[in-house]
Amino acid sequence: MGIVVIIALVAIGLWWFDVQRHPIRRCPRCGGSKKNPGSSSSRWGTCGRCGGKGEVRRFGAPGGDDEDPGSR
Numbered sequence: 001m002g003i004v005v006i007i008a009l010v011a012i013g014l015w016w017f018d019v020q021r022h023p024i025r026r027c028p029r030c031g032g033s034k035k036n037p038g039s040s041s042s043r044w045g046t047c048g049r050c051g052g053k054g055e056v057r058r059f060g061a062p063g064g065d066d067e068d069p070g071s072r
Contacts, residue, residue, distance in 0.1 A: 016060070023061030027054055 026032035030047035034054040046052030
C-alpha cells in the first residue's frame with residue numbers, strides 16, 4: 001500500500017514539474033492550426049477554444065488569468 005502512495009506522489013510531482021516548465025500546449029480542438037474547419041468553406045474561421053491563437057494553457061499551469069472571473 002505504501003509503494004502505491006509513493007508512486008502516486010512521484011507521478012503527481014513529475015506532472016507538476018512538467019506543467020511549471022511547459023504551461024502552454026497546442027490547442028486540442030484545432031491542433032494548432034488556429035482555424036475551425038466547420039462544415040463548409042463559408043464557415044471557416046478562428047477556433048472557438050483558443051480564439052485563433054493555436055495554443056491553450058495546460059490544466060494547473062501558473063498565471064494566465066486573461067479574463068476577469070466575475071465577468072462570466
